[in-house]
Amino acid sequence: MTFIAPFALGLAALAAPIVILYMLRSRRARRPVSSTMLWDVGRRSVSANAPWQPLRFSWLLLLQLLALALVVLAVARPARPTAVPLGDHTVLIIDTSASMQADDGGRNRLESAKRQALKSVGQLSPGKRMSVVEAGPRARVVLSGSTDRRAIVEAISSLRPTDGPTDAGGAFALGSSLETPDTPTVLHFYSDGGVRPEDRDAPGSLVHIPIGSPAGNVAIGRLSVAPKGAGWDVFVRIVNAGSARVDAALVLEVDGGEVARESVRLDPQGARDTTMSISRTGGGRLTARLENVRAAPGTVGDARTALVNGLAVDDTASATLDRGSGLRVLLMTPGNVFLESLLRSIPGSEVSVGEAVAPARGFTLAIYDRVTPPDTLEAPSLVIAASKAPGLTVTGSVEKPVVDFLQPREPIVEQVDLSRLAIRIAKRIRTEVLRPIVAAGDDPMLAVGVPGGRRMAYLAFDLRESNLPVQVAFPLLLGNLVSWLTRGEGPDRAALVAGNSLPLRVPGRATSFSVELPGGFKVERPAGRAVFDETDRAGFYRVRYLLGKASLGEETFAVNVPGSETSLSPRPVTGKLEGRDRPGLRLSGLRAWGPGFLAAALVVLLAEWWLAHGRPGAGQLRRRTSPAAPGLERNRRPREEALP
Amino acid sequence: MALLEPAFLESLERLALATRTRLLGFFAGEHRSRRFGSSVDFADYREYRPGDDFRRIDVSLSARLDRLFLKLFEAEEDVPVRIVLDGSASMGQGLPAKMLPAQRIAAAFAHVSLVGGDRVRLYVARDGGSEMSRWFRGKGESFDAMAWLEQRRPAGGPGVRDAVRSIREEGRAGVIVLVSDLLEPSWEETVRRLAPPGEAAVVHVLSPEELAPELEGDLTLVDVETGAETEVSASPEILAAYRRRLDAFLAGVRSACTSRGIVYGLAKSNDDVAELFLRSFRRERLVR
Numbered sequence: 001m002t003f004i005a006p007f008a009l010g011l012a013a014l015a016a017p018i019v020i021l022y023m024l025r026s027r028r029a030r031r032p033v034s035s036t037m038l039w040d041v042g043r044r045s046v047s048a049n050a051p052w053q054p055l056r057f058s059w060l061l062l063l064q065l066l067a068l069a070l071v072v073l074a075v076a077r078p079a080r081p082t083a084v085p086l087g088d089h090t091v092l093i094i095d096t097s098a099s100m101q102a103d104d105g106g107r108n109r110l111e112s113a114k115r116q117a118l119k120s121v122g123q124l125s126p127g128k129r130m131s132v133v134e135a136g137p138r139a140r141v142v143l144s145g146s147t148d149r150r151a152i153v154e155a156i157s158s159l160r161p162t163d164g165p166t167d168a169g170g171a172f173a174l175g176s177s178l179e180t181p182d183t184p185t186v187l188h189f190y191s192d193g194g195v196r197p198e199d200r201d202a203p204g205s206l207v208h209i210p211i212g213s214p215a216g217n218v219a220i221g222r223l224s225v226a227p228k229g230a231g232w233d234v235f236v237r238i239v240n241a242g243s244a245r246v247d248a249a250l251v252l253e254v255d256g257g258e259v260a261r262e263s264v265r266l267d268p269q270g271a272r273d274t275t276m277s278i279s280r281t282g283g284g285r286l287t288a289r290l291e292n293v294r295a296a297p298g299t300v301g302d303a304r305t306a307l308v309n310g311l312a313v314d315d316t317a318s319a320t321l322d323r324g325s326g327l328r329v330l331l332m333t334p335g336n337v338f339l340e341s342l343l344r345s346i347p348g349s350e351v352s353v354g355e356a357v358a359p360a361r362g363f364t365l366a367i368y369d370r371v372t373p374p375d376t377l378e379a380p381s382l383v384i385a386a387s388k389a390p391g392l393t394v395t396g397s398v399e400k401p402v403v404d405f406l407q408p409r410e411p412i413v414e415q416v417d418l419s420r421l422a423i424r425i426a427k428r429i430r431t432e433v434l435r436p437i438v439a440a441g442d443d444p445m446l447a448v449g450v451p452g453g454r455r456m457a458y459l460a461f462d463l464r465e466s467n468l469p470v471q472v473a474f475p476l477l478l479g480n481l482v483s484w485l486t487r488g489e490g491p492d493r494a495a496l497v498a499g500n501s502l503p504l505r506v507p508g509r510a511t512s513f514s515v516e517l518p519g520g521f522k523v524e525r526p527a528g529r530a531v532f533d534e535t536d537r538a539g540f541y542r543v544r545y546l547l548g549k550a551s552l553g554e555e556t557f558a559v560n561v562p563g564s565e566t567s568l569s570p571r572p573v574t575g576k577l578e579g580r581d582r583p584g585l586r587l588s589g590l591r592a593w594g595p596g597f598l599a600a601a602l603v604v605l606l607a608e609w610w611l612a613h614g615r616p617g618a619g620q621l622r623r624r625t626s627p628a629a630p631g632l633e634r635n636r637r638p639r640e641e642a643l644p
Numbered sequence: 645m646a647l648l649e650p651a652f653l654e655s656l657e658r659l660a661l662a663t664r665t666r667l668l669g670f671f672a673g674e675h676r677s678r679r680f681g682s683s684v685d686f687a688d689y690r691e692y693r694p695g696d697d698f699r700r701i702d703v704s705l706s707a708r709l710d711r712l713f714l715k716l717f718e719a720e721e722d723v724p725v726r727i728v729l730d731g732s733a734s735m736g737q738g739l740p741a742k743m744l745p746a747q748r749i750a751a752a753f754a755h756v757s758l759v760g761g762d763r764v765r766l767y768v769a770r771d772g773g774s775e776m777s778r779w780f781r782g783k784g785e786s787f788d789a790m791a792w793l794e795q796r797r798p799a800g801g802p803g804v805r806d807a808v809r810s811i812r813e814e815g816r817a818g819v820i821v822l823v824s825d826l827l828e829p830s831w832e833e834t835v836r837r838l839a840p841p842g843e844a845a846v847v848h849v850l851s852p853e854e855l856a857p858e859l860e861g862d863l864t865l866v867d868v869e870t871g872a873e874t875e876v877s878a879s880p881e882i883l884a885a886y887r888r889r890l891d892a893f894l895a896g897v898r899s900a901c902t903s904r905g906i907v908y909g910l911a912k913s914n915d916d917v918a919e920l921f922l923r924s925f926r927r928e929r930l931v932r
Contacts, residue, residue: 034734035827036874041885
């Protein structure tokens with residue numbers, strides 16, 4: 001056994017003044033009388049010349065000393081070692097991503113994680129340090145290397161959930177950076193495991209404390225819009241990450257007014273793509289929302305009672321109806337009506353079509369459909385079924401390839417369903433430069449890369465030799481590809497997720513810009529800082545560019561919950577307690593017994609009070625135990641013994 | 645269990661309240677009236693009520709009307725008798741506590757009065773006021789009066805001064821019997837307010853420990869009614885000084901009473917109440 005606060009044992013010295021006061025104490029018994037009016041006759045103390053009384057046995061003194069001992073023990077917090085792996089320095093990394101808002105037995109997962117972390121704080125040995133790192137969209141150190149329990153508790157309590165993903169890799173890096181050579185450090189990661197695959201292999205000395213239990217969830221996985229005539233086509237992908245068949249209502253609203261509604265039924269672990277048309281000539285704010293999500297009739301067994309929609313925040317997605325993207329596309333093709341019509345549907349796009357290779361300089365995007373591109377690309381390019389392209393070699397063809405691989409967590413194919421894709425024939429390519437995104441066996445069907453400093457995507461099959469153009473996945477995949485190919489340094493405007501920086505286009509004359517956050521709160525930043533990344537919440541961010549007080553224009557960004565947060569099934573993060581054998585690494589915590597001592601002290605104090613005040617005949621006991629010290633009878637005698 | 649034993653009640657029925665002046669009354673009783681000069685002049689009849697002295701039933705009138713009637717004489721009207729019992733917390737002090745003998749004394753006075761044909765109202769004074777009973781009439785209600793008294797418990801601060809004042813402010817003459825330890829600074833005002841126009845009697849109840857305290861060592865005495873504390877050292881000198889103050893207090897109370905025509909009697913809480921009534925109080929002319 002050891003003590004968490006051994007210095008508190010010094011409080012035991014208070015026993016000395018208690019005993020001294022007992023010996024010095026005036027032995028003046030309190031006696032109730034009918035009236036004191038006849039007793040104002042003299043106050044000379046008969047014992048004034050004997051201030052020190054011999055210490056005699058007294059139950060009251062014994063109980064008081066026992067109570068003091070218990071209080072001292074409670075403050076000193078005796079503790080026993082436990083198997084909790086706490087190091088000399090323990091970094092508590094707490095996941096604040098959107099999935100941590102999921103219901104976890106009456107509270108959300110973040111609250112559960114904070115409780116677990118606070119338990120670890122309670123087991124912290126004296127002199128040991130703790131740090132707190134938030135693993136939200138942007139990892140940050142909340143508290144660095146503190147031994148102050150109150151500060152640690154406050155740091156943990158201050159964490160709030162975000163609508164963004166988990167930057168686990170950044171958090172692990174931050175946590176590791178807090179380690180010093182002479183202080184063995186252990187990282188505790190409190191998370192439901194919703195992290196990127198590359199972050200699953202955590203650094204050494206990390207312990208993953210899994211949070212949450214499996215739950216179903218229904219989410220709007222993707223929302224995109226395209227102008228169609230005077231109106232808009234809205235593409236929505238709804239995902240059911242649960243084990244129950246689910247019914248729901250999909251509602252579209254523009255600027256707060258409902259414009260469309262559709263009932264949907266989703267199979268377990270299934271998704272549904274739907275296209276809805278809205279007739280609206282102007283722009284606006286589009287919100288898609290799932291309502292009345294419930295288990296479908298006929299659902300039986302555990303699936304019927306299971307939680308079908310554990311996370312509410314991803315039931316809503318938003319997009320801006322904006323026709324002015326300024327996209328200039330050079331399409332070189334022998335003829336492809338699907339491709340051409342789809343490109344022309346991109347808001348504000350300007351499509352130039354030709355059959356032969358043409359200079360692409362000045363275009364935002366060049367598309368070579370069955371046309372061989374130049375060796376040096378002049379613009380970001382999409383190459384489709386060409387027999388030659390930079391960064392790859394066409395070695396032959398493959399018939400009826402079956403797509404069996406999609407790069408996980410890849411934004412280009414995120415929420416793109418290629419399970420029903422059928423291809424008659426495709427080019428067989430080999431490449432060391434491009435990264436396969438979609439593949440059939442060893443044959444890449446879609447690969448992307450940056451050969452020669454230009455972004456390029458290679459689609460290995462002729463669209464006409466597949467059923468892709470007639471699937472909902474086609475506009476989604478092409479939209480993702482265009483976004484990736486034409487993206488500047490900032491993120492894609494149409495696919496912003498919580499935690500992304502807003503791709504601001506701050507006018508050169510602007511002195512500042514203000515941002516109205518989804519909750520209505522406004523912040524203002526100087527124009528010199530043309531980055532705004534305080535996007536922890538999903539919703540609309542309205543940005544106004546200012547010259548002094550004058551407005552130079554405004555734009556609105558839609559920020560959504562990332563699809564990586566849809567699945568609520570906790571997944572393990574592989575941690576390795578590296579250095580378990582390292583000298584100085586303490587892999588045990590302490591479990592304190594303090595509260596029990598406090599309760600016992602309270603009981604003893606109550607017993608002391610009862611003995612002194614309330615128990616009939618207490619005076620007899622006091623006299624019996626301390627016959628020569630009537631002064632210890634400081635209290636009212638029982639009624640039958642009352643003296644004047 | 646009744647406050648008073650049957651044998652004692654029976655012996656009380658031979659006693660009557662001693663009144664020294666003529667009193668105004670309304671019903672048949674045994675007190676002399678200032679309105680009527682003779683005690684044998686016939687005044688009126690009234691119907692018999694339970695508790696009335698059956699010896700006063702007019703047999704001939706009752707036989708004629710087939711109902712019982714009482715013959716009233718001019719000189720024998722009843723008086724209202726108000727018995728004020730000090731119910732403050734100090735009456736719970738002493739060994740034995742003063743409250744029980746005080747209740748028995750009050751009950752005995754009530755019984756004597758009711759047997760004498762007087763009407764009786766009981767007051768229990770505490771906390772600057774009093775709790776009062778209904779009027780009891782006739783011997784038959786003596787047990788009701790005892791039951792009412794028996795339920796009272798000592799508690800609270802002093803109240804006899806204000807109780808007596810409020811009774812006197814009613815402006816009605818009668819007999820007031822005060823049973824109290826008078827251990828409050830305003831005892832003189834209490835006695836002064838008891839003085840005529842009505843008749844009054846004071847039964848001063850103290851415990852043996854109050855009359856002869858046996859204390860040792862340094863003590864903090866706590867006034868049970870006010871919470872005031874006084875530190876004393878129970879030396880022989882201090883105890884002697886206390887006894888001197890007590891004697892002066894008792895003498896002062898007795899003198900204040902007798903000088904105002906108030907009958908005074910002292911009772912110890914361990915005294916036998918029967919002995920008090922049959923000997924001491926007769927000697928003190930509290931009863932006759």
